[in-house]
Amino acid sequence: MEYPPFKLGSSRFDQSQFSGRFRHLLDLTDPRPLFTSQKKLDASIALLENFKRNSLPPGVTDKELWQAQKIKQSILHPDTGQKILMPFRMSGYVPFGTPIVVGMLLPNLTFPQMIFWQWLNQSHNACFNYSNRNATKPTPTSRFVAGYLGAVTSAISIAVGLSYLIKKSSSFSPATKLMIQRFVPYPAVASANICNVLLMRNNELTEGIDVCDENGNVVGTSKIAARQAVLSTAGTRVILPAPLLIIPPIVMSLLEKTRFLQRNPRFHLPFNALACTLSFGLALPACIALFPQYASIPTKDLEPEIQAVTSEKTLIFNKGL
Known part of the structure; x- marks a missing residue:
């Protein structure tokens, strides 16, 4: 069913299947x-409150309830109830993130331009992570600062370092160098993502997760589950930028060989932006x-004190995105 019976706080799609x-x-x-x-947001919040109190007006459909929840969840932080700034909402991730990806994938970037786009990308990621953080427990601001600085440093260092080595190499022709240079943003962003996850979630490794x-x-509370969660999330963050930073360069390298783009180089940027937008809009949710x-994790693999208080064969934990 497109709109199943409404359940507050749940997804209307089956989360046990990839689709x-x-x-x-x-x-x-x-x-x-x-x-x-603001009027529509207030109406959506009021409708959900009426659902909680079992006082819905006659004629309200499940579709209206699901759409009201979507509006509320896309704008307000679930813990604080405050509005999230537009560029850092999940609904704003693609429109505000795509120009940054386009910038990182522009051909023939100078070192200052490369540093700027990598810094802007990691700054956007840091603000997004902070805006959508778990706010049920206080987290020191220093942890977010450490994650941000670590991500920026690793991204810029790897991007500039690889670009320098490629330009200085005598083993590749100019055309080959240009082709290889297109893929530099991926290892830079992937390594920065790993650094960010390890720094931001270090407290989980020391304190454990539920x-x-x-x-x-x-x-x-298990440190073993925490280690599995952090490592698997770090692995996921390596996969996530791959389609965004690898598919567009491949597409553009093929398009640049066409007669149309060779005769009309002014269309290079619009085509590049379109390739990035389509990759961002489809590949990102597909990877996540x-x-x-x-x-889930077998109970026998967890700490003895947890095994002693439950007869369950497997337990569940929030891995994170």
């Missing part, structure tokens, strides 16, 4: 809620949907 997770993430990254008026039974009841956010 359901993909459609859920497409729904989250839909940019249309960016233009929601593990729950199938009903969502917290059984205990590969792995469920909530992972």
Whole structure:
């Protein structure tokens, strides 16, 4: 069913299947809620409050309830209830992030230009992570600063270092150098993502994360589950930028060989922007949907004190995105 019976706080798509997770993430990254008026937002919040109190007006449909929840979740932080700035919402990630990806993939970037785009990309990521953080527990600002500085430093160092080595190499022709140079943003961003995850979530490795039974009841706090969550998330962050930073360069290298683009070089930037937008809009949710956010782990692999308080064979934990 396109709009199943409404359940507050749940997804209307089956999260046990890739197709359901993909459609859920497409729904989250839909940019249309960016233009929601304050009046529409207030009406959506009021409708959800009426649902909670079992006082819905006659004629309200499940479709209206699902759309009201989508509007609220795309604009307000779930913990603080405050508005998230437009560039740092899930619904704003593609429209505000695409120009940055286009900038990183421009041909023949100078070192200052490369530093600027890598800095801007990591700054956008840092603000996005902070704006969508878990605010149920206080997190020192120093941890976000450390993650930001680590990500910026690693991204710029690798991008500039690889570019310098490529330009100084005598083993490649100018055309080959240009081709290889297109793919430099990927290792820079991937390494920065790993650095960011390890620095930002270091407290989970030292303090552990909650593990729950199938009903969502917290059984205990596990450092073993935390290590698996952080490492798997770091692995996911390596996969995420691959389609965004590899597919457009391949597409553009093929288009540049066509007679049309050779005769009309002014269309290079619009075509590059279109390739980045399509990759961003489809590949990003597809990559995130590969792995469920909530992972399971055999109880026998966890700490003895957790094994002692439950008879469940497997427990569940929030891996993170």
